[in-house]
Amino acid sequence: MSFKNATNLSIRVQPNSAENVNAFGLPGVDEKGFRAGEFVGSIDEGGYLNCKVLTIAPHGMGTHTESIRHIVADGPAICDIVPLAPFKVHLVTISPVLLGTTSESYSVGHAEDLVLSEGALGPLLSQSTEVEGLVVRTSVDANKLVTNYTGTNPPYFTTEAMRLISARFEHLLVDLPSVDREADDGLLLNHRAFWKVPTGSTSLSSINTSRRSITEMIYVPPQLEDGEYWCFIAVPNIDTDALPSRVLLWK
Numbered sequence: 001m002s003f004k005n006a007t008n009l010s011i012r013v014q015p016n017s018a019e020n021v022n023a024f025g026l027p028g029v030d031e032k033g034f035r036a037g038e039f040v041g042s043i044d045e046g047g048y049l050n051c052k053v054l055t056i057a058p059h060g061m062g063t064h065t066e067s068i069r070h071i072v073a074d075g076p077a078i079c080d081i082v083p084l085a086p087f088k089v090h091l092v093t094i095s096p097v098l099l100g101t102t103s104e105s106y107s108v109g110h111a112e113d114l115v116l117s118e119g120a121l122g123p124l125l126s127q128s129t130e131v132e133g134l135v136v137r138t139s140v141d142a143n144k145l146v147t148n149y150t151g152t153n154p155p156y157f158t159t160e161a162m163r164l165i166s167a168r169f170e171h172l173l174v175d176l177p178s179v180d181r182e183a184d185d186g187l188l189l190n191h192r193a194f195w196k197v198p199t200g201s202t203s204l205s206s207i208n209t210s211r212r213s214i215t216e217m218i219y220v221p222p223q224l225e226d227g228e229y230w231c232f233i234a235v236p237n238i239d240t241d242a243l244p245s246r247v248l249l250w251k
Contacts, residue, residue, distance in 0.1 A: 003232070006248040009135075009173070009218040010063035011145055013244070015054065021217055023149040023177035026060025058242040060150075060177070065215040065233055066242035068195045071188055074204045077239040081213050087171065089133035089231040091224065091249070092124040096138060096155035104158035108184050113153065114140075118160035124226070125168070133171035133231055135249070137220040140176070144219050149177045156181045162190040166209075173215040173231070173247065218247055227251075 013020050015031035022028060033042025034051045041051030058064040065082060069075035097120065100111025104118060116138065125134075138155060154176050157165070162179065165172055172179065172194060179190040192199060196209045204210060215233060230250050235243040 003248055003250065006232075006250040007221060007224055009220055009247040009249055010245060011217060011219050013062040019146050021062055021145060021147055021149075021177075022060055023154075023217070024060040024182070025150045026057040027055070028057075028061050030055040056244065058244050059216075061244075063215065063217045063219075063245055063247060064242050065213050065235055065245040065247075067213060068197070068204065068210045069241035070214075071191050071195065071197055071202070072204050073202050075210055075241070078213065078241060078243050079235055079237045079239065081211055082233045082235055082245070083132075083171075086230040086232045087133055088131040088228060089135050089171070089173070089249070090125065090128045090131045090228050091135040091137065091220065091226050092121065093137045093139060093226055094120050094124070096140065099158070102158065104160045106156070106159055106181060107189065108187060109156075109158075109181060113181065114155040116155055116157045116161055118158060118164050121161050121164060125164075128168075129228065131228060132169065133173060134165055134169045135173045135218070135220065135229070135231070137175055137224075137226075144175055144217075149182070151182075153182050154178070157190050159189065159193065162193040166194045166196065170211065171213050171215070171231075171233075173218050175218050175220055177217055179214060179216070215245060215247060220249075224249070 015029040040047035067078040067081045094116050096114035099109050099113045099115045102117050232248045234246045
């Protein structure tokens with residue numbers, strides 16, 4: 001199996017720049033040359049080599065993949081969750097609708113919120129075969145490569161849509177900053193529905209969905225047609241809940 005014709009869905013982030021995709025008021029990537037005594041780890045600052053220190057907040061600064069540890073204290077690290085081999089996914093494109101125009105719900109949602117509904121998603125999956133992942137591209141009118149989503153209340157999934165996803169898929173990839181409402185009183189309703197973690201619980205307990213992953217802030221080029229693909233997600237081998245990720249998709 002070759003990656004030669006793969007499409008990269010991850011968004012490039014420029015350190016020390018305001019021209020990046022961003023969300024939740026989290027800082028962008030900060031890059032500094034390491035300094036110790038006479039040593040300067042930056043050629044631009046007069047050093048003889050680059051030895052940079054990066055400060056990263058994965059949940060808000062670009063394409064990232066997260067594990068159930070995002071919402072429970074004792075969950076597995078994301079580096080232990082992402083599949084080590086390509087897996088099959090279904091790519092769909094969805095147009096957000098006003099929550100108030102649907103018969104669907106989100107307990108802390110407002111009627112004027114834009115949502116991704118089960119009514120829109122269900123028919124798109126009717127011809128889907130056995131696949132492990134779902135890739136969701138939204139028809140949101142924004143430059144998804146550089147938009148700062150903070151304070152904009154981006155679209156999110158309804159409760160019914162997330163229940164459908166949770167019943168069928170192990171890996172969810174979306175081009176939005178979160179599967180939940182930006183201001184949701186800390187409930188993370190859709191994260192909990194996907195991983196089947198009860199409201200208020202921060203313990204893994206006997207949950208059997210802990211091998212699942214959510215990838216947010218991807219970018220799916222418009223020329224990529226809806227349908228089934230192979231997918232590969234790469235993350236660094238760091239023991240934490242979420243990491244910047246590189247996502248490849250190919251027929």
